[in-house]
Amino acid sequence: MKSIVIGVIGADVHAVGNKIIEYTLENAGYNVVNIGVLSSQEDFINAAIEANARIILVSSLYGHGEIDCRGMRDKCIEAGIGDIKLYVGGNIVVGKQDFEEVCQRFLAMGFDRVYPPGTTIDKALSDIKQDMGD
Amino acid sequence: MKSIVIGVIGADVHAVGNKIIEYTLENAGYNVVNIGVLSSQEDFINAAIEANARIILVSSLYGHGEIDCRGMRDKCIEAGIGDIKLYVGGNIVVGKQDFEEVCQRFLAMGFDRVYPPGTTIDKALSDIKQDMGD
Amino acid sequence: MELTNKKMTEADFLAEREKVRQEWSTGWDPELDFSVSIPYLKQIPDHKIFAKKLLKAKQASVTMVQPRAGVPVLSEHIKLMQYLENAGADFLPTTVDSYTRQNRYREAEKGMRESEQIGRALLNGFPVVNHGVKNCKTVLESVNVPLQARHGTPDARLLAEIIHASGWTSNEGGGISYNIPYAKSIPLEVSLRNWQYCDRLVGFYQEQGITINREPFGPLTGTLVPPSISNAVGILEALLAAEQGVKSITVGYGMGGNIIQDIAAIQALQNQTEFYLAKYGYKDCDVSTVFHQWMGGFPEDESEAMGLISLSATVATLSQATKMITKSPHESIGIPTKEANGFGVKASKFVVNLVKGQTLPSTNLLLAERYQIEREVDSLIHCVVEAGKGDLAQGIVKAFEQGLLDIPFAPSRYNLGKILPARDNDGNIRILEFGNLGFTDDIKAFHRSKISERAAFENRTLSFQLTIDDVYSVSTGKLVGRPKNR
Amino acid sequence: MELTNKKMTEADFLAEREKVRQEWSTGWDPELDFSVSIPYLKQIPDHKIFAKKLLKAKQASVTMVQPRAGVPVLSEHIKLMQYLENAGADFLPTTVDSYTRQNRYREAEKGMRESEQIGRALLNGFPVVNHGVKNCKTVLESVNVPLQARHGTPDARLLAEIIHASGWTSNEGGGISYNIPYAKSIPLEVSLRNWQYCDRLVGFYQEQGITINREPFGPLTGTLVPPSISNAVGILEALLAAEQGVKSITVGYGMGGNIIQDIAAIQALQNQTEFYLAKYGYKDCDVSTVFHQWMGGFPEDESEAMGLISLSATVATLSQATKMITKSPHESIGIPTKEANGFGVKASKFVVNLVKGQTLPSTNLLLAERYQIEREVDSLIHCVVEAGKGDLAQGIVKAFEQGLLDIPFAPSRYNLGKILPARDNDGNIRILEFGNLGFTDDIKAFHRSKISERAAFENRTLSFQLTIDDVYSVSTGKLVGRPKNR
Numbered sequence A, B: 001m002k003s004i005v006i007g008v009i010g011a012d013v014h015a016v017g018n019k020i021i022e023y024t025l026e027n028a029g030y031n032v033v034n035i036g037v038l039s040s041q042e043d044f045i046n047a048a049i050e051a052n053a054r055i056i057l058v059s060s061l062y063g064h065g066e067i068d069c070r071g072m073r074d075k076c077i078e079a080g081i082g083d084i085k086l087y088v089g090g091n092i093v094v095g096k097q098d099f100e101e102v103c104q105r106f107l108a109m110g111f112d113r114v115y116p117p118g119t120t121i122d123k124a125l126s127d128i129k130q131d132m133g134d
Numbered sequence C, D: 001m002e003l004t005n006k007k008m009t010e011a012d013f014l015a016e017r018e019k020v021r022q023e024w025s026t027g028w029d030p031e032l033d034f035s036v037s038i039p040y041l042k043q044i045p046d047h048k049i050f051a052k053k054l055l056k057a058k059q060a061s062v063t064m065v066q067p068r069a070g071v072p073v074l075s076e077h078i079k080l081m082q083y084l085e086n087a088g089a090d091f092l093p094t095t096v097d098s099y100t101r102q103n104r105y106r107e108a109e110k111g112m113r114e115s116e117q118i119g120r121a122l123l124n125g126f127p128v129v130n131h132g133v134k135n136c137k138t139v140l141e142s143v144n145v146p147l148q149a150r151h152g153t154p155d156a157r158l159l160a161e162i163i164h165a166s167g168w169t170s171n172e173g174g175g176i177s178y179n180i181p182y183a184k185s186i187p188l189e190v191s192l193r194n195w196q197y198c199d200r201l202v203g204f205y206q207e208q209g210i211t212i213n214r215e216p217f218g219p220l221t222g223t224l225v226p227p228s229i230s231n232a233v234g235i236l237e238a239l240l241a242a243e244q245g246v247k248s249i250t251v252g253y254g255m256g257g258n259i260i261q262d263i264a265a266i267q268a269l270q271n272q273t274e275f276y277l278a279k280y281g282y283k284d285c286d287v288s289t290v291f292h293q294w295m296g297g298f299p300e301d302e303s304e305a306m307g308l309i310s311l312s313a314t315v316a317t318l319s320q321a322t323k324m325i326t327k328s329p330h331e332s333i334g335i336p337t338k339e340a341n342g343f344g345v346k347a348s349k350f351v352v353n354l355v356k357g358q359t360l361p362s363t364n365l366l367l368a369e370r371y372q373i374e375r376e377v378d379s380l381i382h383c384v385v386e387a388g389k390g391d392l393a394q395g396i397v398k399a400f401e402q403g404l405l406d407i408p409f410a411p412s413r414y415n416l417g418k419i420l421p422a423r424d425n426d427g428n429i430r431i432l433e434f435g436n437l438g439f440t441d442d443i444k445a446f447h448r449s450k451i452s453e454r455a456a457f458e459n460r461t462l463s464f465q466l467t468i469d470d471v472y473s474v475s476t477g478k479l480v481g482r483p484k485n486r
Ligand code: B12
Pocket: B011, B012, B013, B014, B015, B016, B017, B018, B020, B021, B057, B058, B059, B060, B061, B062, B063, B064, B087, B088, B089, B090, B091, B092, B093, B094, B095, B096, B115, B118, B119, B120, B121, B122, B124, C068, C095, C097, C098, C101, C124, C125, C152, C181, C182, C219, C220, C221, C222, C223, C295, C296, C297, C298, C299, C330, C331, C332, C333, C334, C335, C336, C409, C410, C411, C471
């Protein structure tokens, strides 16, 4: 089974979406490694190496996503998994901002896929399938 | 007692404000000639001449105020009461429009005082007093 | 010919019809011929038929949502309708402009043309008569829900002909409710007579197997109308309509503000309309109810308006009215943009979906208020029957003449205008001055005691000032218009 | 030192205080010395004292309105507070950022500085500790209503010191409610111990004649929490607080969606908190309640969000909760602008003013639901007492270890996380999987029968899918998460 690491980054404790993402991705047939809430970049990367994952799916709900996600791509490269796909979604910045701009900011940080608020995990399933080569 | 003519112009039947205006102006000590709803420009002018009024207070609530009020100043001039004060208030145009513009349109038609929606009669009392010379 | 509450003969009806069609050029349109309109109406799919959708809603106890809306230019009006349908409207309206309502088609024509030219609406609605059948059909064919005309027209005969021939399967109004609040000097005999025609037209289609819905306008002046008065008027208009052969009737009520009184009023309205229809021998009518969101002066602030809209929607849903008419956050300012109108629809629909299935349990308080309303309605209708010596239409004319029926704040000179409403201490709408209102003494005593209770609490005497304070109260964010120090 | 539910001695408290003040530079501030803070608190006028304003509201049966709000930069935060006060907020909050909540003051400092520089908020709240007493006093002095800190901090000792010394007369939180929903790996012993300190600080001020209000965080994870579970937690935290000398306690509840259940829950909460406080010998506490507007996922559409906010406000007012916490139309997207936040306040306030004085009469249905909640709470608290062999603090730790107390969707590993909630056919929140929850068998049977009824209606088997559907339901505009075909 193909592996995917999920978790909620930073000092963020929003656990509901995380539990539902786990359930949904498992139902979709993936090996889901859920590192849960309050996870650091290192936690994500270590879990990805261990599980040989193709995708790291970062959730950030509480607004500090911009600070918490900076430098994550570099850390992946350092750790030797520079080509892993990085997803981010939830409510990734503080407040209602123009999403185009927000998206650019996260793409510039090295994320591959960036989702606006209100994108439930179901809506991202087709992207995941594509990146997994399914 | 100084006289003031009030009424609701055009095909407008909004009667509530009209009754309250009558009550308020009478309480303020004026001789109020209320020609009621569905009144034409001529009705206003005839009443003003008859009562020797200093002010005609036109209400328009239903949105057609712009059409209904056109030419009223000219009719006053023709009738020999060209210097009567013309007030208009209520919801004088269709929809939520920039009030500055609306005001200009009515001033250009020869109205002396133009009030935005939400101006209850109480708030216009001081203007009335002033124009009455009280 | 004296006005009586008797079904018009087909011959009389058809003869009158010829004249009605002369009123304005669009009346000559051959699409108004029954040979064209009947087949057109027969092919309308169920989901665009008012009566059918109402019946389904009533059976499922779900409150349907309908806004008010209408702009003069066809293309803009269609955009508006489609927008509101997308926002979730279960039924669509077409609000008609005020010139048309007064049969001033020439001014309507001018307003319509000018609006087209300057690209800004100069009319406050869609002039149906000037648009004619062709345009009205285009509207219907551009949407997927039933369409209704909403207006305020004492003489809506040509209007009714045009909308029904265009497949609009409901018409709002009635001889009382579209006269007393909407006109100054049109005798009730005239408007009642005209609405007999409108109802007879619906009855005619009914005979051809086509059911068209009729909706008396419940809120009347929208301003502190005591529930028993508006309920009585609704029931009387339902009876007149039924006599002309109408089978699908939606009686209405405008929110008063006390939740118990509002729910009691809707329950009483449904119950007593059915009761009186049966009593007078009209046994196969479908009766449904419509709850109008707050109809009086609105708060200016848009968030407050949204609070009021959603509160209205909550009460409407709890009352299990079949339908509710929504307002918009622009209400106090002017005709809403389609976005603002959609805002009211979406919020209301959301509330319906969350609250549906939940009701206010029948408590003593609710039952007592409903019983009170029902007794008052009985008293009023009894007076009307007496006044008309058995003929309802005559009775209505007489009752208004004598002030036995009296509607607060109405512009019509055929309304005595002696009653003054005011709220009691709990915010229920009661009556302070009765004029000649057809209430028994014990009913009057009840109202007096309720209002005195309030006046005592507020430490002031009974006067018109109470009424004035209550006219302003909701728009300033209170239910009861207390004096400053309270 | 083993955790016990015993009032900290003054000596222990003062000794610990010295250490707490070392945690961050702002702790050294001499304005934290009691010799400065006590006189400062004593001169605060009544209208800025939480406990007094709450008491007045409770006596008048009027529901007060309070938003959530906080931005990192002082000047912006003050503007925000003043804006919300003008919008009608009866109480002001200061929502604290998430780094501060985890005592990560260094990151908070960085976020605060950077937000100042780029002129865009990078933190999701106001970092009270980094701002220190001086800035917090400036906030208080810029407004005219009481101020409260709202956060989610397992160790809020320094935070509590700073806000109270700044004259903020209420603090939200508790050893359970600010740990289990807000942390992953902080043992309950630790957070309970820390909150004993926060409560002891309030108790200390109380001994000086200064009443500070404490508010357990009622909604917990805000997601399908059965009322008896959140009520039990609120009551337990009230008891722990009272032991440390707290006298003004506001217990909270997050709206569930069924109106009857919501009102029953608030009534049960007020009643049982008073009952248990008395039972354990705390006889002179003022208990009030706070109703949180819908705490789960919000609809994206702003008009729908306004519908939900106003509906919440209606239910809050009908429940006669002492206070309600409002949401904004931006809820599903992100921290609201001050305008959006004010929108929620104004709509809610408008609803309060219109509905106040109106209640849902005590019907059998309401009484039955309240009785059900009260029995469940008794069962849960009984288990806690048993587990702790008489000591409540120990009992809480044990009860969570064993899953006798269990909160759905909580991130904490000190929560068993075995229970699954789901709605019944009427939209009441019930329990589908109990894990080890401290319910008697007959209570479990009741929940099972209620949920089975729904599953049968929906023609599907009991499973986690029900829970998931219910997590999404309100945000998609339904109360019960029915399968597509229903
Ligand atoms: C009640 C009401 C009705 C009742 C009227 C009953 C009656 N016969 O009186 C009914 C239901 C019948 C009705 C019908 C219609 N109405 Co109407 N109605 C209202 C409503 C809700 C309240 C009006 C009211 O009574 N307010 C209370 C009184 C005390 O306030 P007032 O009327 O504003 O008057 C005060 C002030 O305006 C001021 N004032 C008035 N005139 C003047 C003049 C001067 C010089 C000054 C200084 C002050 C002043 O002093 C008054 C006392 O304080 C308003 C919206 C609102 N305000 O919330 C819409 C509103 C006025 N109606 C409107 C419309 C369009 C209609 C209809 C065309 C139907 C429709 N939309 O379905 C018909 C028109 C019929 C016709 N031919 O006129 C629109 C007008 C739109 C616009 N201008 O763009 C409004 C604004 C609603 C809306 N947003 O769409 N309506």
